[in-house]
Amino acid sequence: MDCDKDIKMEASCDGSHRQALLADFRQDTQEPSSPKTLAVQHSSPIRVAVSKRAMAGIAAAVALLFIFVASSWIPDTECIHGMVRPDKLGFPSDGRIDPVQVFLNIPSTERLSEHLQYYSSGTHVAGINRTQAIYTRDYFEAQGIDSKIVEYFPWLNYPVNQRVALFNETTSKILFEASLKEDILSEDPLTEDPNNLPAFHGYSADGNVTGQLVYANYGSIDDFRALEDAGISVSGKIVLVRYGGVFRGIKVQAAELRGARGVLIYSDPADDGYSRGETYPNGPWRPESSIQRGSVMRIQVYPGDPLTPGYASTADAPRIDPADAKNINHIPSLPLSYRDAQPLLRALQGHGRNASDIGDTWVGGLTSRGIEYWTGPSELSVNLLNKVKYKETSIQNVIGKIKGSEDSEHAVILGNHRDAWCAGATDPSSGSAALLELARALGELMKLGWRPRRTIILASWDAEEYGLVGSTEWVEEKIDWLRANGVAYINVDTAVSGTSFTAQASPVLKDLLYSVTQQVSYPHSNETVYDVWLRRSQGQNDVLDMPALSFDDSIDAEKKTAPPVGLLGSGSDYTAFMAHAGVSSLSMAFSGAPGAYHSNYDSPKRLTAFIDPDMELHQAMVRIWGLVAIKLADDPVINLNPVSYAKDLRRYIKALESHVSRQFSSTASNKQTDHSARHAVFKKLHHLRSAQRQLMISAHMVERDRDHLRAIYGDDCQMKSRRRHASCIKLRSSINDRAFSLERHFIDPEGIPGREWFKHVLVSPGRWMGYGAQVFPALSEAAEDGDWRQFQLHAKHAAETIHEAAWFLREV
Incomplete structure (x- = not known):
């Protein structure tokens, strides 16, 4: 039986399909019998006669x-x-x-x-x-x-072989090699499952790189700027960062843009380990050998299959070249436990700058174990091996x-x-x-x-x-x-x-x-x-x-x-x-x-x-x-509230004003430019505020239509008169359609510049936030870039979009 084609197969087919996949993943490796990517076999599916x-x-x-x-x-x-x-x-x-x-x-x-x-x-x-x-x-x-x-049939990667080693490049002596494994706990049988994945990042780059080590705190764009301000370069280095603050894919991307060769991401106990409470199995927090896997896709560029951006990865869909996929990083990365991170942090001590001099948040929770947080670069070198196998793979929704x-x-x-x-x-x-x-x-x-x-x-x-x-x-x-x-x-x-x-x-x-x-x-x-x-x-x-x-x-x-x-x-x-x-x-x-x-x-x-x-x-x-x-x-009348949207939009604009003020102060070149540019910029924000007020007026009209429906007809439109019944159904359909279609009117077919897959004008993931949301993303990013001409164009477009949404809500 062809397991890839016959989706109505019995569960017994799953085992042969899995073995075929695993055999393919293991080719070109030195460990043909490795069970690392094996998935657990579950019980047969329910069959109901x-x-x-x-x-x-x-x-x-x-x-x-x-x-x-x-x-x-x-x-x-x-x-x-x-x-x-x-x-x-x-x-x-x-x-x-x-x-x-x-x-x-x-x-x-x-x-x-x-x-x-x-x-x-x-x-x-x-x-x-x-x-x-x-x-x-x-x-x-x-x-x-x-x-x-x-x-x-998206393009996915699977782990083949991984290594992190600290060594003296002059003598080639290895001083430490990370275990990259989690401890087996007798209290929890699942921790000894041979099918458990090794340390691994989804969509990480295949590579074997070596360089001196530099510590970059959480690896945010601001953290890398702080290193630059301190005179510390990550170019040609292996960067060590800790989980938290921003999405892991942002950490790798920011390091790559500054010329780093690879990234190691560890879980610091200050964030979710013993500094927070008892660790597993004595409590819920992360123990010292725990490894946080995850994807390092540039998810803020576009999610989904990297090779079919904007269209579905069906079996016969055209694929772009992986080199052209904009949501993939190009340097290798691996996750580490905080036990494996400690020797690396010790190798940094006394080199570069003390992390506390860079920022108040740069020191983690390993100080209780005698660790001092320093930036480096280290004298010793680190070898990072991340061998992965990419394959067009069947997935099932x-x-x-x-x-x-x-x-x-x-x-x-x-x-x-x-x-x-x-x-x-x-x-x-x-x-x-x-x-x-x-x-x-x-x-x-x-x-x-x-x-x-x-x-x-x-x-x-x-x-x-x-x-x-x-x-x-x-x-x-x-x-x-x-x-x-x-x-x-x-x-x-x-x-x-x-x-x-x-x-x-x-x-x-x-x-x-x-x-x-x-x-x-x-x-x-x-x-x-x-x-x-x-x-x-x-x-x-x-x-x-x-x-x-x-x-x-x-x-x-x-x-x-x-x-x-x-x-x-x-x-x-x-x-x-x-x-x-x-x-x-x-x-x-x-x-x-x-x-x-x-x-x-x-x-x-x-x-x-x-x-x-x-x-x-x-x-x-x-x-x-x-x-x-x-x-x-x-419910006959859908409980979706446009008035609530109009209220929150006022808060979005206030947040944008604060963001713009901060960015403007850092980019204006002189007082005259500052004064004239501020006037032009905030005039455009006035247009946004005017559009928000129009949306509020229109949203209240929908609310009044609901009150009218309930007072004159009732939500269920249960009346004997055929004419009144038809009028009730028409009004109710209009109210519902306006309520659930409002979101669509904030979609721009052109998308956010540079990230066109994201099309929501009012809120989308931030360019350097990954998961975190950014209000008015096109405006916010133009302000961050100091491009006030683009800012004004995007502000005009956003105001027009809101006005169009307001007019839509008035249609009955």
Whole structure:
């Protein structure tokens, strides 16, 4: 059987397919028997016979009949014979179900635990394990959800051989060689899985380089500028940086642009190790041998397959030459544990400048082990070997569809990625488990006769870890349909890595999220998720290689009265929907203790021991995710709020003004130029403020139309007069179309200069931020470059874009 072509294969085919891939990856290597890239073999997929599905339908019909009959004689008690009363589950006396109330009672912690154990039973890196895709498709189908596997063929790399050695170049004596391995823990069997990946970066360059060592703190663009100001060059050197601050791909790119030969990225205990608390297995934080894998793609240029920028990597799609791929770095890089980093940091001591002289944040947490942080360059040399194999590889997205009953052409998309560098209990298997339980809960509603008004799509993405590949390719293939019909995209990546609820979203979705979190109880408390979210929101965010969560406090005026909802930059599968297609998006999680991120210690044992022992945080996430989906897909009037967008836009402009003022002061050449240029620049910002006011006026018109609809007709348009019914439907459709299409009007077909794949005028990932979001990216980058002529042109275009969006909202 041809495993690449027959996507409906049995699970047994997966093993031969994997072995063929591995044999190809190992060619040209010295280790033909290496098991490093082997993926774990999972159990056979679920197979549900037609007869069982028929029986399920009969059972559902009997259950409904029981409900109708029983509702007339059930006594006024909570339970009967140990079963919850149907009316307490959301069944009114007339027999119609309330999908919200029924749904809240369905998610099961036991089933969530089973799903988590399955998905995180071993390493399942993209392109090697297709068994989980088949399992996911079959599980969706077992719930009555039409499902299929959609295959793409991106260019991916896999590890072959790695080495980091410190040596004396004069004598050739090796003084230290990094283990590049994580300790096996007897307490956690997954840490000794022979299929675990070695130290590795997705989309890293193949290479064998040698040079002196230089320490560059977090490796941000500002850190490299600080080294230059101190007279320290990284040209021809191996650069050592620590995780945190900015996305790892930015660190490698910034080093490459300054002539470095290679980059080593280590996890410092100050950021997520023993400085934060007890390390695994005694606590949730990163132990000394832990290695953080991940992609070093230039994700802020464009995500997805490097060889098919802007279009899907189908089997017959044309490919560009890898040398022309603008989102790939060209120098090798590897991740290190902080145990392996210590000898390298010691080799720097006394050379160059003391790191504390460069900046207050340059000293990490290894001082407790006698480490002094110095910049170098070192006298000793470092050899960095990163041998990788690139290959056009099959990946599998799983797409499930619940067709809408009335407005089926419009769709709400729910997504989580399935692939992981390791077992990935938190990232992403906590979200994958939640997606399966969400599918089951929606299936149970359908068995009771419920159908959403609009279509619901459930997506299990592949190859997210490499650079949002699976979701990006799907969006690029479906772009026209999405721009016409996409209502919203709701993303859950890491569902649970801590106990604090966090969210990033398009402003139109904020009110809905606030409403839903007020309906879901926070585990083991008398509070709702919203209550706890609001109470904890004044705390500081962790310094992590993760998306920015909110505005700077100085411009976040709403933070005192509502929980912060952050901007959507990049770093997860919402990116293509929001920044490329203009589909309003939401991403959410319970966050807080990512001390095993992308390591062999991200296991279900750690997750249940220190973060969510009874799986009730997972259950809460399913409830939030499901309620958001049901309301978006089933409410007659969609709860997307343009007024909220207009309010946030005012804050965007204020943030831009602050950014421009800082950049202007550093680029103006003299007082006269400063005065005249400032006048011209801030005049353009005045045009932005005027456009924002027009958007606010138009957004309130949509709000008034909603009030009018409810007062005159009612949301359901239930009236006998055919003429009044038609008028109601027309007005309701207009309100809904304006609300969910607003985001599309902030999409510029030309894109951001130099990063044309990103097309959102108001917010996109920053040029030197990676995951972090930047408001008015084209304007912000022109200001950073001191190109005030381009700034004024982009300001004029942004104001026109906002005005056009405002006029669109007035169309009825």
